[in-house]
Amino acid sequence: MNTVQSTETETQPSPSAQPLLALNGFTKSFGAVEALKDVDFDLHAGEVVGLVGDNGAGKSTLIKAIAGVQPPDSGEARFEGRPVRLHSPQDATALGIATVYQDLALAENLDVVANLYLGQEVANGTPGIDVLDEVAMEQKSMELLGSLGVTTLRSVRTEVAMLSGGQRQAVAIARSLLGEPKVVLLDEPTAALGIVQTRQILELIDRLRKRGLGVVVISHNLADVFQVADRIAVLRLGRMAATFDKAGSREEEIVAAITGAEFGREERPTEETPL
Amino acid sequence: MRAVDTPAGFEAETTEFSVGEMLRRLARGELGSVRVIVAIAVIWTIFQIANDRFLSAINLTNLTLQIAAVATISIGVVLILLLGEIDLSVGAVSGLAAGVMAVLSVKEGWSPELAIVAALVVGASIGLLQGFFITAFGLPSFVVTLAGLLAWPGFLLLVLGETGTVPLPPSTITDLTGTFFDPAVGWAIAIAVVAVYVFTVLRGRARRARAGLSVPPLVQALIAPALVAAGAFAAVAILNEDRGVPLAVVIVIALTAVFSFITERTRFGRHIFAVGGNAEAARRAGIRVNWVRMSVFVLGSTLAAFGGVLAASRLLAVNQQSGGEEVLLFAIAGPVIAGTSLFGGRGFVWSALLGAIVIGSISNGMDLLGLESDIKFIITGGVLLAAVTIDAATRLRREPT
Numbered sequence: 001m002n003t004v005q006s007t008e009t010e011t012q013p014s015p016s017a018q019p020l021l022a023l024n025g026f027t028k029s030f031g032a033v034e035a036l037k038d039v040d041f042d043l044h045a046g047e048v049v050g051l052v053g054d055n056g057a058g059k060s061t062l063i064k065a066i067a068g069v070q071p072p073d074s075g076e077a078r079f080e081g082r083p084v085r086l087h088s089p090q091d092a093t094a095l096g097i098a099t100v101y102q103d104l105a106l107a108e109n110l111d112v113v114a115n116l117y118l119g120q121e122v123a124n125g126t127p128g129i130d131v132l133d134e135v136a137m138e139q140k141s142m143e144l145l146g147s148l149g150v151t152t153l154r155s156v157r158t159e160v161a162m163l164s165g166g167q168r169q170a171v172a173i174a175r176s177l178l179g180e181p182k183v184v185l186l187d188e189p190t191a192a193l194g195i196v197q198t199r200q201i202l203e204l205i206d207r208l209r210k211r212g213l214g215v216v217v218i219s220h221n222l223a224d225v226f227q228v229a230d231r232i233a234v235l236r237l238g239r240m241a242a243t244f245d246k247a248g249s250r251e252e253e254i255v256a257a258i259t260g261a262e263f264g265r266e267e268r269p270t271e272e273t274p275l
Numbered sequence: 276m277r278a279v280d281t282p283a284g285f286e287a288e289t290t291e292f293s294v295g296e297m298l299r300r301l302a303r304g305e306l307g308s309v310r311v312i313v314a315i316a317v318i319w320t321i322f323q324i325a326n327d328r329f330l331s332a333i334n335l336t337n338l339t340l341q342i343a344a345v346a347t348i349s350i351g352v353v354l355i356l357l358l359g360e361i362d363l364s365v366g367a368v369s370g371l372a373a374g375v376m377a378v379l380s381v382k383e384g385w386s387p388e389l390a391i392v393a394a395l396v397v398g399a400s401i402g403l404l405q406g407f408f409i410t411a412f413g414l415p416s417f418v419v420t421l422a423g424l425l426a427w428p429g430f431l432l433l434v435l436g437e438t439g440t441v442p443l444p445p446s447t448i449t450d451l452t453g454t455f456f457d458p459a460v461g462w463a464i465a466i467a468v469v470a471v472y473v474f475t476v477l478r479g480r481a482r483r484a485r486a487g488l489s490v491p492p493l494v495q496a497l498i499a500p501a502l503v504a505a506g507a508f509a510a511v512a513i514l515n516e517d518r519g520v521p522l523a524v525v526i527v528i529a530l531t532a533v534f535s536f537i538t539e540r541t542r543f544g545r546h547i548f549a550v551g552g553n554a555e556a557a558r559r560a561g562i563r564v565n566w567v568r569m570s571v572f573v574l575g576s577t578l579a580a581f582g583g584v585l586a587a588s589r590l591l592a593v594n595q596q597s598g599g600e601e602v603l604l605f606a607i608a609g610p611v612i613a614g615t616s617l618f619g620g621r622g623f624v625w626s627a628l629l630g631a632i633v634i635g636s637i638s639n640g641m642d643l644l645g646l647e648s649d650i651k652f653i654i655t656g657g658v659l660l661a662a663v664t665i666d667a668a669t670r671l672r673r674e675p676t
Contacts, residue, residue, distance in 0.1 A: 101559075106553065107548070107553040107556050108552055108553065108620075109552035110548055110549060118557070119557070119560030119561040120561070129537075132541060132542060138488055155489075
């Protein structure tokens with residue numbers, strides 16, 4: 001694939017494999033504002049797709065549509081080839097789509113184990129009273145974090161309030177994996193992180209890929225996206241402006257696609273809009 | 276937090292036991308209950324020096340009976356504070372529930388047991404009503420329960436009617452605070468409690484060790500049980516010197532233990548902490564936030580009602596002042612003094628009992644010294660302010676660097 005400069009949205013990196021998630025013609029309006037216009041999007045297992053675009057390009061709207069938080073007005077979704085509904089967060093969760101939001105949603109007063117298992121605590125089957133099985137939760141937490149290479153925590157019993165931004169992000173990502181998802185959506189995972197912490201989170205995303213998950217990373221930071229993504233999808237003004245294979249594409253091309261300058265590949269192969 | 280960048284996996288928690296480490300943890304506020312116990316020791320020493328009857332068996336027995344009602348109400352207050360909410364109506368609810376109980380048992384001829392149940396039902400219903408307004412309309416609990424603080428004493432006046440005061444003849448109700456156990460029974464209870472506690476600690480430690488998780492050294496694991504054992508045996512020895520271990524003390528400790536277990540060890544308790552820490556996170560994690568809130572407000576008001584029953588039992592009457600302002604102030608100040616945060620998500624149920632001991636000791640000691648209530652209120656207020664300041668100062672030390 002490394003000879004391809006930029007692939008159109010229909011092109012798949014490995015044509016033999018069926019996409020894990022395929023969106024077709026997603027459109028969403030808020031009043032007069034068209035946040036998404038006829039967006040197609042594919043995601044394969046074991047693939048990291050960077051979703052980039054300027055503010056207001058529709059990145060968050062697309063993520064929310066996939067997560068079922070904000071269903072699109074029109075468009076169809078296929079998961080592992082089957083047509084599926086993504087009308088509620090429960091729909092998405094049931095399919096195996098997990099979302100890590102930018103604001104993390106951790107309870108700072110609870111320790112790492114309690115946060116990982118928040119809302120899905122392991123409890124013993126005492127009739128009437130659910131007594132927490134802390135030993136099982138702690139063991140599995142250490143296994144999970146260990147398998148993700150999260151090694152900077154002094155103890156999984158540390159309160160989240162005491163953790164650094166990167167550690168919190170790692171905990172939030174690890175939590176999304178407890179439900180054994182097939183797709184993980186990460187909203188700005190490296191925002192507000194230092195250099196070392198960013199590197200650790202990117203390594204963590206790499207491990208998600210190696211586990212065979214499909215990962216979508218929203219980011220403003222092209223350098224980060226370049227480091228971790230296999231493909232980069234560019235949204236501009238609600239349209240899928242272009243999709244690039246990382247190998248063989250240059251950062252300037254992507255910037256151009258984001259801003260709509262001369263290097264940009266226009267929206268769809270069929271609608272070549274002259275600039 | 277010292278982030279140690281090693282690929283080797285998790286470090287074992289620093290479990291080295293030393294006096295210096297204990298003092299550091301104390302300064303960081305991690306050993307909240309130890310700090311309160313130190314405070315109680317200081318307060319008792321001061322009052323004992325001022326009046327040598329303070330630590331007499333009879334006075335300490337009276338102290339336990341004086342604080343039983345407030346400690347019970349405070350258990351509910353802790354639950355509500357953990358949620359990050361407040362309930363200003365607990366005192367008023369305790370008064371109204373006691374009034375209902377007194378009128379039903381004395382004027383209407385209900386059996387005392389049934390009258391107590393009626394009081395608890397009144398409490399639960401009030402909790403349901405207030406919880407409904409708070410969750411369904413998103414009203415601040417501060418305002419809803421402030422309305423309760425104003426309204427429920429009005430209902431108390433209505434219930435009591437013309438007479439104003441309803442004296443309670445000897446019955447199951449008055450027995451709640453008028454029953455004392457034989458010395459032998461007192462010892463048996465203390466030994467059983469300590470045995471169960473030690474057993475629980477050792478079993479938990481063994482389970483962790485079997486699962487390959489880090490365990491504290493045995494000596495460190497047994498510090499808390501040793502302190503509890505010392506406290507329990509000393510208390511029984513002192514109480515036996517007077518009339519024996521009061522039933523009310525056993526009830527309050529049992530209630531505290533039960534609610535401590537619920538908050539620390541059950542799914543419901545974990546959800547209370549989660550809602551208090553980050554309600555939005557709890558909601559996204561699938562926790563039924565409003566259901567948790569409702570349940571806690573019902574529990575809080577029910578415990579307040581039972582506190583009212585204990586207060587009436589001790590006073591041998593219910594009057595128009597039952598559940599008055601002092602009850603509310605003491606019931607909320609106690610847990611806060613003992614380390615439960617007003618901002619939700621941090622605290623522990625035993626702070627209800629520890630805080631009640633602190634406030635009860637100050638109140639009792641100043642009574643012994645014959646101080647007027649103006650001075651008492653000023654000093655109690657000062658203690659509350661000092662406690663909250665110390666709490667805030669130690670919390671700063673825990674912030675990540």
